Amino acid sequence: MTTDSWVEVNEDGGFGIENLPYGVFSRPGELPRIGAAIGEYVLDLAELSAAGLVEDRRYFASGSLNAFMVAGRAAWDANRARLVELLTDESYRAHVRPHLIPVAEVELLRPFEVADYVDFFSSEHHAANAGRMFRPQSDPLTPNWKHLPVAYHGRSGTVYRSGSPIIRPMGQRRTPGDPQPSYGPSLRLDFEAEVGFVAGVPSVAGHRVPAEAFRDHVFGFVLVNDWSARDLQAWESQPLGPFLGKSFATSISPWVVPVAALEAARVSPPVQDPVPLPYLRCEEPWGLDLHLEILINGQVAAHPRFASMYWTPPQQLAHATVNGAALRTGDLFASGTVSGPDREQRGCMLELSWNGQEPLELDDGTKRTFLEDGDTVTIRAQAPGSAGSRITFGEVTGTIHPALP
Amino acid sequence: MTTDSWVEVNEDGGFGIENLPYGVFSRPGELPRIGAAIGEYVLDLAELSAAGLVEDRRYFASGSLNAFMVAGRAAWDANRARLVELLTDESYRAHVRPHLIPVAEVELLRPFEVADYVDFFSSEHHAANAGRMFRPQSDPLTPNWKHLPVAYHGRSGTVYRSGSPIIRPMGQRRTPGDPQPSYGPSLRLDFEAEVGFVAGVPSVAGHRVPAEAFRDHVFGFVLVNDWSARDLQAWESQPLGPFLGKSFATSISPWVVPVAALEAARVSPPVQDPVPLPYLRCEEPWGLDLHLEILINGQVAAHPRFASMYWTPPQQLAHATVNGAALRTGDLFASGTVSGPDREQRGCMLELSWNGQEPLELDDGTKRTFLEDGDTVTIRAQAPGSAGSRITFGEVTGTIHPALP
Secondary structure, three states: OHHHOOOOOOOOOOOOOOOOOEEEEEOOOOOOEEEEEEOOEEEEHHHHHHOOOOOOOOOOOOOOOHHHHOOOHHHHHHHHHHHHHHHHOHHHHHHHHHHEEEHHHOEEOOOOOOOOEEEEOOOHHHHHHHHHHHOOOOOOOOOOOOOOOOEEEEOHHHEEEOOOOEEOOEEEEOOOOOOOOEEEEOOOEEOOEEEEEEEOOOOOOOOOOOHHHHHHHEEEEEEEEOOEEHHHHHHHOOOOOOOHHHHOOEEEOOOEEEHHHHHHHEEOOOOOOOOOOHHHOOOOOOEEOOEEEEEEOOEEEEOOEHHHOOOOHHHHHHHHHOOOOOOOOOOEEEOOOOOOOOHHHOOOHHHHOOOOOOOEEOOOOOEEOOOOOOOEEEEEEEEEOHHHOEEEEEEEEEEEEOOOO | OHHHOOOOOOOOOOOOOOOOOEEEEEOOOOOOEEEEEEOOEEEEHHHHHHOOOOOOOOOOOOOOOHHHHOOOHHHHHHHHHHHHHHHHOHHHHHHHHHHEEEHHHOEEOOOOOOOOEEEEOOOHHHHHHHHHHHOOOOOOOOOOOOOOOOEEEEOHHHEEEOOOOEEOOEEEEOOOOOOOOEEEEOOOEEOOEEEEEEEOOOOOOOOOOOHHHHHHHEEEEEEEEOOEEHHHHHHHOOOOOOOHHHHOOEEEOOOEEEHHHHHHHEEOOOOOOOOOOHHHOOOOOOEEOOEEEEEEOOEEEEOOEHHHOOOOHHHHHHHHHOOOOOOOOOOEEEOOOOOOOOHHHOOOHHHHOOOOOOOEEOOOOOEEOOOOOOOEEEEEEEEEOHHHOEEEEEEEEEEEEOOOO
């Protein structure tokens, strides 16, 4: 229970002792450093390690989590256990209390340096809806879809921290019926609510990482908004897939939820039929009972559930490395849009407005087909934590700015 | 003329004073550092800067070119002019000669850290041949192809130095007629002969880089072998493009040829019809008269000409950033397979064997449809240099190793 900590923690906040996500923060005039969230505070791990209270291998006096992420599961587990000890044992209160900083006093930065960015397409509902819209004459799912987790590489250099301005992209598009393509600001700017995991421990070229090794390589999870320009994407994507429709910006949440914090959230994923090839099988259930919430200008637009995702994170990792592609510390793997079977569970405007044909009405009466300049999109998630608690992923947010000429 | 240098230079070698490509090298027991190629030597720029003979901003005592690449065009031009001065003025001979190391005594490493890796599809002949093979009922080119340089993001973490072993990838494939997909080593392993350029100077998010700014951002060119598993690629690519069929390995050549060395190689590209949208126009001719040579086990398999590429490097850069996607130092942009109109100008086995239907016979009488374990593929290129000289790109090579279970 969250009450186990001597830190005053709001039970509904989701940043209790069962969560302890890691992030990077800064204060004016100070270098960025690593912290863990507890209640309404950031625990300054750089100061804590300088004080000898946690192991000091220069993991934490850093502007990114990468050095800690490469340290591996034993180091992650040991540090997590130590933080729990420090935050629950009253005898440490006097030593630790000076290193708790109200989160309102810090700026939260991008938590890690992204190596490669892979984006999956693992919601059956999202994939089928996209198929119905763009290939109405064909099966909603492509023939490969239930045999492998379809994915592509995105642009890692444009993965930004939450709150970064999202500048409407310019580009080329041609809608059916247009005689020629035209150039201008994207007219179909969209978000995609996704959940990503980040690799800590690298792998060796030529050797695959089996699904069972997921915990040995993966450090934790973040929320991802894979901003998308649907008009650019539709025109450019044949035959090599999305490029400029995605590459202008991707936003990630500031807190990385450790894999160990999600044990209580694990549930059985949907039944997979046909049974996947052996390299994609995973004995343990790795569906995750995450409840997402998408807000447009503060109003709930949808609330997808991650438990409905067809392909699980360990399957995604096993697939992405089956060809011997080496993992690097900081490799980010996003799930693809999280969409459920119901309209209010759809994770992007493309589906919510059915490609612009059915405007979504928000609580204040305004309607949206795609995003307008000035719109703010916020994605949140929470999940069951241990001992009956709830843990939160915090949020990833971004506001649309007008295109630059 | 190459005879301008006091260094003994073989005129046919292509590493004369008109070239001066940059690379990273090491000797046993020493840290990697930056050098320039001249004749059969590597000029040790770290030693040269330590000796005060070139400007020392710690550009060259580095295991990658990235710090020098970010310095920008004025620094690149000044250093190039200084190297020419040092290597042509006899009065410097005694000072510089100690810093020339026979290339046979060094190991050439990957010249830069790759940020993002973008792969284009800019040969009309290659794109049309692929279309004829995979979409025989449709136009060979997709409707967008002559309106924009089609591209996708590859995996930057698996861009390796020349000579790195290429381990045959495992994966999932389903050939037409197979009732189910199967798992195993790729049966259609291929090379792709490409030419890439690398960005040095970053750009600001939201702001496009126009074609005219190419020289301000781009440091130089390398040869690229974008190894491809055609069976994995064919099964996985719908609807989001290539993933595991490409992500296991890409090889690049050790020498980065400066943009300034290629002025004499610039030629008019093929006529573009329809005229591209204004953001893709480029006043200067930026076709490049590069002659490529592809060798399999030392026997010439093809000799594509880069001058036949439909989209030029400045157009590729303008397109890749038109949506405001920021450039980072080390961003690698490869051309896509360089294929000409004739069979002996095709830049990959997919085309050379027409998807395995027409085996390619090598000079020694052996035949290939796709690559076999033990095969070594080497790609070379040369181009006109200034004052009637020839410059070389050196080579990128790799040998196929058996798949790991």
